[in-house]
Amino acid sequence: MKVLITKKCENPKCKLPAFKTDNLKKKYHDVHCKNQANYWYKVEEYAWEILMQKIRKNNIKALKYLYSKNFIINSKETLMKLGFNFNFSYIHYSDEAGNKIFRFGNLGLMQIAENPNSKYDQYKIVPF
Structure with missing residues (x-):
């Protein structure tokens, strides 16, 4: 049985406060959130x-x-x-x-x- 842990999404504009996962390395709750975080990073930094x-x-x-x-x-x-x-x-x-x-x-x-x-x-x- 896998143990699910609750993590906070690293996307600052994410509407979901937390998500559950069994992967310790996972930073975002889905691909859309990951792409959105990358987009806003590029807009601000570049x-x-x-x-x-x-x-x-x-x-x-x-x-x-x-x-x-x-x-x-x-x-x-x-x-x-x-x-x-x-x-x-x-x-x-x-x-x-x-x-x-x-x-x-x-x-x-x-x-x-x-x-x-x-x-x-x-x-x-x-x-x-």
Whole structure:
């Protein structure tokens, strides 16, 4: 005969206060509770990475839209109107001429003209 012990679920958002089990290693009362605890842990601990991925996806979407409409050279103002965020580009490389190209998915963004008023800088979309 197995002895059941009462344990408290380690999911802080669990609605059941306790559960009975014969396994001493069991932390959660079911798989749903385990997945929920893992989800909320990631949301709290990796909030910056989640935000960065969302903004990066939006940047890729804006560049794909402009590239599909053959708008290869764009101003910073145009990109910002489409929701492009310049603070979230983290992969860049330099071509033979020394120009920095920031990669967003299969497209790159290269600054080709810099104006004193940074709102009117010119950027070129480069496919990879």
